Amino acid sequence: MNYKLHRKGNQNQTEKLTFDIEMEKDPPHVLIFPIPALGHVNSMLKLAELLSVDGIKVTFLNSEYNHDRLVRHTDVCSRYTQRLPGFQFKTITDGLPMDHPRTGDRSADVLHSVKSVTPPLLKEMLLNEIKPPVKCIISDGIMSSAIDVARDLGIPIIYFRTIGACALWAYYSLGEVIDAGELPIKGTEDMDRQIKNVPGMETYLRCRDLPSFCRADDPMDKTLQLFMSETRSTPRADGLILNTFEDLEGPILSQIRSICPNIYTIGPLNAHLKARVPENTSLKPSNSFWEVDRSCISWLNEQPLQSVIYVSFGSITMLSREQLLEFWHGLMNSNKRFLWVIRPDSILGKDGENQIPEELVEATKERGYMVGWVPQEEVLAHEAVAMFLTHNGWNSTLESTVAGVPMLCWPYFADQQVNSRFVGEVWKIGIDMKDVCDRKVVEKMVNELMMERKDEFKKSSSEMADSARKSVNEGGSSYCNLDRLINDISLMSSRAHSC
Structure with missing residues (x-):
């Protein structure tokens, strides 16, 4: 089977290396694992569909709570499992009781709970429950424990951060912001003070524009530290998927590439899905946790x-x-x-x-x-x-x-x-x-x-x-990056198979 690996030379040039690979008859099997929040699940389901229509077998690992709501209010099972060969849903607990609100100021509870309960459950599922064996993991990029599990099992792992590059870079830079004494924020009169230690944003980022958890009185606040430490783990993954496009966030993407060079900008995913699978992506299907009122x-x-x-x-x-x-x-x-x-x-x-x-x-x-x-x-x-x-x-x-x-x-x-x-x-x-x-x-x-x-x-x-539409059309930056991602998954799967 013949695959092409696209390697970025610069923003406007692409070198292509062709590899002849002896692949097993079965397609690559990828586990996609989002944090249990609607925005994360929604965008990662779109990625799952794009990979599936290109022949990759996908197992989508959802929390029991979220999967229950999806099944109750949408047709996700018929849209994915019946239409896409090899697609399957699996569920895992998020560690919270089913009546936990998971909204407002309680939403961060999900992150802390998943971090504490998920790793052994994920490892057990990969070893004994998910078949055929997973050859690549695409994990939510705020779940570093998934990297530890993947490394233990010898499985390649790619991060998917469902936020934009601008927020990701702000998260990543918070250590420098704190070290420079720019946090904590000293009351409402301090909110318009310029932040100078997020490279590339020095001229327009203010205290009030930092992520909301930066408003904590103590820089050691557990939620602030969680987001910061999880983001700092990004370079440990084998690659980073972002739901964005070069014309929108190019300057900030250049900053991120200094610490994480293998980035797949494949967004906007909703436009990408419509461009690649127009016959199956009318605007009417929903990945919602609530009943849609048409x-x-x-x-x-x-x-x-x-x-x-x-x-x-x-x-x-x-x-x-x-x-x-x-x-x-x-x-x-x-x-x-x-x-x-x-x-x-x-x-x-x-x-x-x-x-x-x-x-x-x-x-x-x-x-x-x-x-x-x-x-x-x-x-x-x-x-x-x-x-x-x-x-x-x-x-x-x-x-x-x-x-x-x-x-x-x-x-x-x-x-x-x-x-x-x-x-x-x-x-x-x-x-x-x-x-x-x-x-x-x-x-x-x-x-x-x-x-x-x-x-x-x-x-x-x-x-x-x-610009967004051009990026996902044939020859556009996001279109080429999705092709590169698909080819790289196949290469990773081949190496995992040969081991």
């Missing part, structure tokens, strides 16, 4: 072109009742139409305080629509949608970028603070509204995006969307 599409169909604000704060963000009302008043006062996703578990409070006020629902009907969950890619691609009020999770940020929809950014936690700064200050495809939840500011920024600077943002967003 009535929103009928509502959008009735709205004028470029008239609707799409509002969603993702799968983990929690809003207080006061924040909910500030956003609502700001949207209503802007006199714009809006489609607002409010998860059933997304409002803080007890004894009815965590419900949407009935009077708010009734008043919204004038020009708004509220739903529990939507098919987001389909919504963003709809011609009625003009802007996205978003938490800037990396999947949402990329999906909005691909759709050419300008963003109003209100980040909640982790990488989202970094992402929103890049959207507003570096890529110029939206406005960063972090750390502000005020109806007058919401109204002002909505009008700035949709009226005063509408043409400016539409132009920059359309240009970035074009």
